[in-house]
Amino acid sequence: MRGRSEAGARPGAARRRKAVATNRQRRSATVAPGLGENMFTEAFSIIEHTSDIGAVITKLRDHLRIDHVVYHSSKLGTNPSDPQRGPYIRLTYPAAWILRYLQMGYAEVDPVLREAFQRTLPFEWSELTIASEAEASFLADAAAHGVGPHGFSIPVFSKHGHRGHFGVSSAQKEQWSSFLPAARPTLIGIANRLHRRVVAEVFGEDGPPLTAREIECLRWAAQGKSASDIAAILQISPHTSREYLKSARHKLDCVTSPQAVAKAVRLGLLVL
Amino acid sequence: MIIVVESHNAHKYSNLVDEMFRLRARIFRDRLHWDVQVTDGQERDNYDDLHPVYIIYCDDSATEVKGSLRLLPTTGPTLSRDVFYDTLPDAVHLCAPTIWECTRFCLDEKLLDKGKQNEMLFACLVLLEALGNVALRAGIESIIGNFDTAMLRLYRRIGCEVEILGSTLRFAEPIYLGLHPISEPVIRRIKARLHKRSLLLDATQKVAA
CATH class of the missing domain: 1.10.10.10 (Winged helix-like DNA-binding domain superfamily/Winged helix DNA-binding domain)
Incomplete structure (x- = not known):
């Protein structure tokens, strides 16, 4: 407590309570409507108490009031296209888009997938390096199916090197620009919580x-x-x-x- | 300038990244005598294979490295755990999405010469400011890092906030594990010091010229 002696212990406690209150206010001031600590607690509760992980993803999407949520974990960690190990994927994407994705072999083209397993810092899809015409048209096709163009991806890790990716996306620019800045810390917490559950439950890794x-x-x-x-x-x-x-x-x-x-x-x- | 390199853009800066590994060899093996692996003049370890984030301070043509550091999340494997597991069992197991590890923080040895004090302090602040910017953007609230006595003195001198969690004597000299708090006020203070240093640097360069 900056430069203040602890002589008056009682007033100190009162001031401390006040400091806690202001901290709380400060925190809630930085979060969007509906994205406060309750939002965080509720999301953790969904992840903890929903038995099926696919259902967790759908509930999180509704809870966050966002268009789509994707979670992708690769057994091998750094190589998402390793044929030996099936990736673990749960998402809310429309069936038509999933079908098209598979038919077109988009896993080879998808720059979100590629960079999510190369990057370590969270990133917005607008920061992606678009390396080819194919990648650009892939993103346009995804947007036409309601996935993106606005998105945020969080790479996640485990102590044994097990990597994953949690992403959210929106089609509406305005919704996105009011959502993301405030939701970032909450999303990072949710991504990591979900990854811990998958790594423990699906891959049997102890925390x-x-x-x-x-x-x-x-x-x-x-x-x-x-x-x-x-x-x-x-x-x-x-x-x-x-x-x-x-x-x-x-x-x-x-x-x-x-x-x-x-x-x-x-x-x-x-x-x- | 500052360049943030991760695996997705490393190919664009391959020469710069190689330069960084060479600088690390010169600093950590040749100067500090740390027990590090050097191959073809480049110092690399297992953690360089885990897609870390490198923050590189370089000249405007991105060829000469003036300083660099490496970042990894504590939710994954960390070097601190390997180095301090027996001396600091509590601190090295800090694990949260908002706590990251900074390792291999180094400055170009040309800046370490006696006459280059101001430039060295300036470079150090530039790197710390860049680290702060990256950290704030990624929601990082603490950075854990290891460093020697000289570096600790430097941190204190430039007013960089750090709390020592403990040390190990495994190497030739004591190596500390420290925790830097990250917040907007902390980064603002670094920016203010950087501004003052840059004025000072301008002034001394004018005198020299």
């Missing part, structure tokens, strides 16, 4: 375990300590204590720290 420090942070959080309190206790910076909690939430597939505490207790990782 990374919680570390002693992450469990320690959750234990303090369970006692109502804020990230700043935990930082003071552990003698680390508030930012770093937030990062340990964030890492714990990611590993436990939770949006909030209270959720993560509850889940850690349920799994027997944390004994209160």
Whole structure:
């Protein structure tokens, strides 16, 4: 707490509560209508509680109020067209487009697919490198079938090198420009959550375990300590204590720290 | 200028990328004596095969590398885990889509000469600003990185925020694992320092000329 002594502990706590409130306001100010923390929590709940992953994709599309959602995971990781391993694909694309995609052998041409497995940073489809006439006409054909032209792709990873791709798209420019800037962080969280489920469920890869420090942070959080309190206790910076909690939430597939505490207790990782 | 290279555009910058691997060999093997693999004068490791993001600071013709760094998400395999797994078991297992790892941060050795202080500090800030811009755009909130004592002094000197999570003595000198917070205010401060440095640099160059 910038330059302020901790002498007045009580007012400090009040100020802290205020800071938390302003943080919350700040966060909700940066998200579009309907894309706040509830939106995030709801999306995670869909991924957790919908048994069929294909149905998860459809529900996420409706939940995000976007035209289309695609998830694509390659067993081998970096090579999506490896014939040895079938890719794992779930999407909301119209049946007519899927059929045409297969008939035309578009997997060889599709620049979204290619770059999604080459890139590591998230990217917009407008940033794609269009290398040939064939690729340009592919994108036009996709748009004619209601897929794109506006899209955002998030490459996702696992500790064992298992790569995937989560993408959303829209046909309407205006809807897109009001949707994407605010939805970016939510979409990145959703993409990673979904990938963790597929990697565990379909490919049997274990997620990374919680570390002693992450469990320690959750234990303090369970006692109502804020990230700043935990930082003071552990003698680390508030930012770093937030990062340990964030890492714990990611590993436990939770949006909030209270959720993560509850889940850690349920799994027997944390004994209160 | 700054060029962000990933696998989808690496073919366009193959000479520049090779230059970067050569710079890494000169810095990490020849200068810092790290135990790194060098083949044909280029330093590469397994993590270069995982489609990392390279941020390269180069001259305007994109031939000469002035500095570079490598980024990987902590949701995938990370080098920090290999280097610090026994000394820092907690920090190296930080894993979240918003926490990324920066490795092989280096500057052209010509900038490390005594008389080039201002240029070196300027180059370092240019790279950090580029890292900040890429990170903000990708929703990254923290960067974990490893570096030696000299680099740590440099970070402190240019006012780059970093918290030391721990260190290892596996190499000739202590190597630290640090965490840089990324946020708009942090990047704004870097930009302000960069602006001041560029004025300073202009002034010294005028005096020299």
